[in-house]
Amino acid sequence: MTSEITLFVNPTAGRGRGAHAAQPAARALRDAGYSVRTVLGADAEDALRRAREAVGEGTGALVAVGGDGLVSLALQAVAGTDTPLGVIAVGTGNDFARALGLPVRAPAQAARLAADALKSGLIREVDLGRVGERWFGTVLASGFDSRVNDRGNRMRLPAGRMKYDLAMIAELAAFRPVPYRLTLDDGTEREIEATLVAVGNGTSYGGGMRICADAALDDGLFDITVVGDCSRTTLLKVFPRVYRGTHLSHPKVTVHRAARVTLAAPDTTGYADGEPLGPLPLTAVCVPAAVRVLAPDPAERPGPGR
Structure with missing residues (x-):
């Protein structure tokens, strides 16, 4: 697995918490030995296109920094692939992170957990719902x-x-x-x-x-x-x-x-x-x-x- 991780960031999540959370999350991932690239989008369609490109290019993981809206976009990019998804939950609802037992509004801690999971290979497989082409x-x-x-x-x-x-x-x-x-x-x-x-x-x-x-x-x-x-x-x-x-x-x-x-x-x-x-x-x-x-x-x- 490549040592590069892609941070998929919604800078407006949680009234701006997404932008602030990206820095400590990236720092924690780099401290764990990973190189980090950041993906933003001009809008949802552009963001999803960029996320899919990162997955297609073989990124080691796609780590969503934002709320459930951004996680939903990330799921469209990684579902059905071997690319694992990390979640840095800093939005308003954060329900997917809650269901996974991940920390909420604690970006450095969530990033360290993601890095530990990647290093240990303890990656969990979970179900998704699908309506047409939408996960x-x-x-x-x-x-x-x-x-x-x-x-x-x-x-x-x-x-x-x-x-x-x-x-x-x-x-x-x-x-x-x-x-x-x-x-x-x-x-x-x-x-x-x-x-x-x-x-x-x-x-x-x-x-x-x-x-x-x-x-x-x-x-x-x-x-x-x-x-x-x-x-x-x-x-x-x-x-x-x-x-x-x-x-x-x-x-x-x-x-x-x-x-x-x-x-x-x-x-x-x-x-x-x-x-x-x-x-x-x-x-x-x-x-x-x-x-x-x-x-x-x-x-x-x-x-x-x-």
Whole structure:
């Protein structure tokens, strides 16, 4: 393996944290004996093109410095290749890093972990979801949560997370359950009224909302969380439990496990890793061991007090 590592940087991630994080990350990688080149892009399309070029030229690893949006771009470049992916999580959500057990907003520490994994050859293979040609690592969201995203993306002000808080309030006021048709592995169709349906390769979205709390990145299956037809009052009671993952025990919540799922619902957009995929219907497939990541295996993570 080449000793050159490519830093794939989003300088605007986390309100500028991406630019600041690149320097300590690069320093830690160089201290570990690697040469480092940095890839930026004028826009997402240009950044992805440059990342794919680095992978095609045989870089030793692609290390994404940013948030889940940049990680999503990086996945498009490395999925299905032998090039391992490192994650220096400095964005707003950082859900893929959380699922991998990697440090958040600690760029030097995350870079040292990536270097150690490369040196030791302990590179973990994890699953990815795929919709058409698009890969995703965390959650495909649809329903109430995707409508909040839709509304937030249309709002020019305020900036940051406050925009989506206001969008959530507005969507609650207009809230109606959605008629869904779910088709799982065996081809059986389920017609349901649902508040939302989330297809989880990873456990969380939105910066730690554990909507698919029991999902595993290496079991070859999605966890599909369905929040059924519930009132605004019930939704307001259930929603805070998502951060702890305890919503899964609520009688309005059901979980299916499948390697393939088709979601159909009227006037509903699908979002994966926080990025719009387009309107439903969409079919997602779980691809086992689709990407190699510079992250500790869960069995090898230190326990409490170690």
